[in-house]
Amino acid sequence: MIEAFLPVVTVLCLTTAEAQAQPKIKIQVQVIEASTKSKGIDPQLGKLKKAFRGYQGAKLVDQLEAKVQKGSSISLEILRKSRLLSVTFQELKPDGSIQLKVAIEAFKFSAQTTHKKKNATVVVAHETSDSSAIFLAVTPRLE
């Protein structure tokens, strides 16, 4: 009986080993809507206050956190029009810097960023109207 599971266990062990060899990081994606008409900034967005200059109010619309391996990506729908924000974990450098690729296919936008320090956030912003804008905050963390 055990013999049947042995290869499975081996595979699992090997997979686990390979998985342990593959670094994993946690990626946090926050979708924020800012407006000049509303007032007050969500307490969870305190660290990103500087990004909302010109806007009196900002609220957290959606948030996603996931662990990803190198080469893997996570996607999040934004702007209620089936537009996807995808974040790909490209590389973990020896100095601990995390290289990501942030893309929005509908906008034909992509950016490659290197996050050097802990909790280093990159924000992609886009004006949705004269009085509002959407902010996509991507923060990688080492596990």
Next chain:
Amino acid sequence: MTESNDENLDEPGFTAEAFEAQDAEFQQLGQCLRATGESWENSQDWAQFYPELEERLVATVNALNFDLEHGALQQHFERAVEDREGQWTAFTQRVLDEANRSENLAARQPLSAQAVEELRSDIESTLDDVEPRFENQFFRQLQGQLGPEKTSLWQRMANTISQWIRPPSWAWGSLAVAMMAAFVLVSASQREPLEPVAVTAPNKVQVDSIQFEGTVTLSQSEDLTVIWLADASG
């Protein structure tokens, strides 16, 4: 009857008392003459009227001791002339009148005419003072328009040709605008990604490359990096 004395002569005129006294004497004389005339009217001897009247008048005047003697008046006149010695003469007055003739004539004009004349004289004097300055400026401008020197025919031809060759000022501006537009188009190209942003400050995030069909604005601080997307399609 007042006393005839030199004090009266020294005064500018006879005193009122003296006149009143003489007036009474004249009244007496008049009454006497009237009575004489009436008596003679009644008499028939008219031929003897005037000589007898004259004798009566002289006797009456002598009896009255009349003050207005010719000698006293003469003395009075001479003394007045001595007082005014050197002050006025007819010749001097005539000379002064001739010299001040224009002023005297102007003084006799009405007030409005005097004001007009005074204003005219002020204007004329001001124009006289300013006229040289205007003339100098006029000649200076005229000299400037005439030009410094005459240029030769060859030099003039060369200047004309150089003006044709030299492009107008608006051409330089158009060239600058075209260069700027080309720079913007190249920088917004969708095929070529942006060069990595050189982060010299200790920023937490380094933007290695960006691809976008529109305008990208990058805002970086030590702990936050914001990528603004504008004119995005879709």
